[in-house]
Amino acid sequence: MSEKADDLNLLSGLEEFGFTDLDSISLYGDPESKRSEAVKPKEKTEEDYLFDRTVECPVCSSKVRVRAVRKSALRVVSRDSDSMVTYEGINPLFYDIFLCNTCGYAGTEKQFTQRLLKTQIDLIKQNISSRWRPKEYPRIYDADIAIERFKLALLNCVVRKAKNSDIALLCLKLGWVYRVKGDRENEVKYLTQAQVGFKEALAKESPPIAGMDGDSVEYIIGELARRIGDYKDALFWFGRVLGNTQARQSLKDKARDQKYLIADTLKKMRQAQTDKTAEEPAERAKPAAQEGKKGLGKLLFGGIGNLVRGY
Numbered sequence: 001m002s003e004k005a006d007d008l009n010l011l012s013g014l015e016e017f018g019f020t021d022l023d024s025i026s027l028y029g030d031p032e033s034k035r036s037e038a039v040k041p042k043e044k045t046e047e048d049y050l051f052d053r054t055v056e057c058p059v060c061s062s063k064v065r066v067r068a069v070r071k072s073a074l075r076v077v078s079r080d081s082d083s084m085v086t087y088e089g090i091n092p093l094f095y096d097i098f099l100c101n102t103c104g105y106a107g108t109e110k111q112f113t114q115r116l117l118k119t120q121i122d123l124i125k126q127n128i129s130s131r132w133r134p135k136e137y138p139r140i141y142d143a144d145i146a147i148e149r150f151k152l153a154l155l156n157c158v159v160r161k162a163k164n165s166d167i168a169l170l171c172l173k174l175g176w177v178y179r180v181k182g183d184r185e186n187e188v189k190y191l192t193q194a195q196v197g198f199k200e201a202l203a204k205e206s207p208p209i210a211g212m213d214g215d216s217v218e219y220i221i222g223e224l225a226r227r228i229g230d231y232k233d234a235l236f237w238f239g240r241v242l243g244n245t246q247a248r249q250s251l252k253d254k255a256r257d258q259k260y261l262i263a264d265t266l267k268k269m270r271q272a273q274t275d276k277t278a279e280e281p282a283e284r285a286k287p288a289a290q291e292g293k294k295g296l297g298k299l300l301f302g303g304i305g306n307l308v309r310g311y
């Protein structure tokens with residue numbers, strides 16, 4: 001409990017200087033009013049994490065205003081085993097793709113700020129700009145907007161014959177957006193594509209691959225296989241990480257954890273199978289990875305030339 005200021009009269013004795021009204025002055029302000037003034041920490045809105053930036057389109061040189069995330073304001077909430085990070089108050093993934101509404105070029109910050117070859121610019125102008133219809137987006141993006149923009153970025157990558165790792169990374173992130181949305185079917189579809197692309201990249205590109213060293217790419221391939229239900233493939237890739245004397249211990253620990261997780265899942269599956277009555281024979285689902293190879297995988301990683309020619 002604080003004593004009232006007028007009882008204390010802390011500045012008494014200054015009357016002769018003309019200060020005759022100081023008996024109720026408080027040295028530190030009124031504690032009561034201070035308390036009511038003390039504003040509760042303002043709840044951050046999504047807008048508080050964002051700012052506008054202007055970048056130059058690498059295809060048509062237009063000045064493009066983009067929404068960017070203040071990385072310094074981000075606070076990590078959780079990290080998934082395939083590197084998807086959840087942050088407090090915003091999903092920066094939704095703002096990952098920059099888009100030029102003049103020519104239709106779309107890509108991540110890196111893909112937007114890098115220089116493109118003249119042949120790539122021509123491919124985009126011929127196949128995307130020639131048919132592009134601009135679209136205005138609201139200032140705050142949701143999962144559906146992010147999905148649309150990631151697909152535009154994917155199309156741009158396919159058209160300009162980007163590296164497999166660039167395409168794979170976009171597929172991985174698109175899979176994550178579907179995970180956030182709770183759309184398991186589409187999540188698996190794009191994680192499958194990411195896995196196909198990272199395997200191609202590992203065989204044809206030199207590290208860093210999508211910012212990762214080779215061992216991390218092997219782990220991601222294994223983890224994506226696990227997530228799409230291809231346990232045999234997952235165990236193969238985790239085995240490669242574990243058997244590699246050069247691989248980081250932290251990565252080996254992660255691979256070992258995921259290997260145990262598979263063993264546990266398989267054990268539970270066997271148990272469920274034993275418990276199940278013989279009345280309803282299980283319909284065997286097609287492995288997602290196999291499906292992917294036939295579908296989009298061929299389109300994105302094998303049939304790029306056909307797609308471009310088909311325009």
Ligand SMILES: [Zn+2]
Nearest residue numbers: 057060100103
């Ligand atoms: Zn442009």
